[in-house]
Amino acid sequence: MKQKWYLTITVVFLLMGILLSLQFRAQESFASGLTMQRTENLIAMVRDLSNKRQKLSFEILDLTERLTAQKQAERDDKQLVSNIANEMDKLNIITGATELIGPGLTITIDRYMPILYIDIINIVNELWAAGAEAISINDQRITANSAIFYAENSNNVFLTVNNHKIEYPVVIMAIGDAANLEKGLTIPGGIMDNLALFGAYPVLEKKDEITVVARNDTPHFYFLKEYKPEEKSSSENKPAANNQILKD
Amino acid sequence: MWILPLLGLLAGAVIGSTLTYEVPPTYIKYMSIAVLASLDSVLGGVRALLKNDFDSTVLLSGFFTNALLAALLAYLGDRLGVDLYLAAVFVFGVRLFQNLANIRHSLLSQLRNNKQVK
Numbered sequence: 531m532k533q534k535w536y537l538t539i540t541v542v543f544l545l546m547g548i549l550l551s552l553q554f555r556a557q558e559s560f561a562s563g564l565t566m567q568r569t570e571n572l573i574a575m576v577r578d579l580s581n582k583r584q585k586l587s588f589e590i591l592d593l594t595e596r597l598t599a600q601k602q603a604e605r606d607d608k609q610l611v612s613n614i615a616n617e618m619d620k621l622n623i624i625t626g627a628t629e630l631i632g633p634g635l636t637i638t639i640d641r642y643m644p645i646l647y648i649d650i651i652n653i654v655n656e657l658w659a660a661g662a663e664a665i666s667i668n669d670q671r672i673t674a675n676s677a678i679f680y681a682e683n684s685n686n687v688f689l690t691v692n693n694h695k696i697e698y699p700v701v702i703m704a705i706g707d708a709a710n711l712e713k714g715l716t717i718p719g720g721i722m723d724n725l726a727l728f729g730a731y732p733v734l735e736k737k738d739e740i741t742v743v744a745r746n747d748t749p750h751f752y753f754l755k756e757y758k759p760e761e762k763s764s765s766e767n768k769p770a771a772n773n774q775i776l777k778d
Numbered sequence: 779m780w781i782l783p784l785l786g787l788l789a790g791a792v793i794g795s796t797l798t799y800e801v802p803p804t805y806i807k808y809m810s811i812a813v814l815a816s817l818d819s820v821l822g823g824v825r826a827l828l829k830n831d832f833d834s835t836v837l838l839s840g841f842f843t844n845a846l847l848a849a850l851l852a853y854l855g856d857r858l859g860v861d862l863y864l865a866a867v868f869v870f871g872v873r874l875f876q877n878l879a880n881i882r883h884s885l886l887s888q889l890r891n892n893k894q895v896k
Binding site for chain 1: 782783784785786787788789790791792793794795797799800801803806809810812813816817819820823824827832834837838841845
């Protein structure tokens, strides 16, 4: 009997302890939940949180602004670089720094034809006038600094282009509208007629693809300087700045 | 002789606090009534012990049925829109105090008897 009541009481107390602590914990978490808070506290919490939220959204706005600014700057940089690259390509083409390919006309002059350097100059001038975009004579590109002349030693007279001896057959290649170029040369009373009077008949050939070589030597400038006019107003500022960059 | 039950209470508290289970918020109300009822049963048991008419079946059955019935009644009251919850709180609260008073009386009379014997 004694044994028994001890056991029962202990079991009941154990269960009681479990129940009590469970309830204690549950009540505690319930009371700390939002539904049990006082209204003033809730109002304060809401105000606090909405303030925080507003601050954070301002921060987001600020950060996105900075992000877009950064992206814009990057895009501008890229634009600038690609502009410069484009400009560089164009300048390379103009100054003859690169090999060029395109349709055009070839003029072949053989050894037996009585042709002087002045005729070559005339042909080249005529080709430029007829809309040629790039011209080379054998392996010499005609650039802004090109000179067509002659040289002689004790036995012979040579044609020279850019102070390089030109071997026969002389092949003048011009990229451009082949038909126009041909017409420019064969116009009645034109160069071809003129040459025919002397018994020279250069061979004209229209081609779909001819290759004009790059110039072999880069020009060096020791004396010239770029002339920069004084900047007058801010509206003229921008293009001037652009030029500056391009020339750098 | 009271050490074992007290240890049981402590062990129960420890077990209860280490359990990861948490009572869902909707049942907290019924749980509290059940706790009140079982507390009343336990105190009733203690009182019976002191009065020497302890019966373990009565205590165990009272412990469980009181707790379950109290929770059930509170739940039913909620369903029906009657605050039976309050009735349970009142009844068990009153009985709790009565039990406590009885325990106090028994303890006091025991103490006096011991003194007279000495």
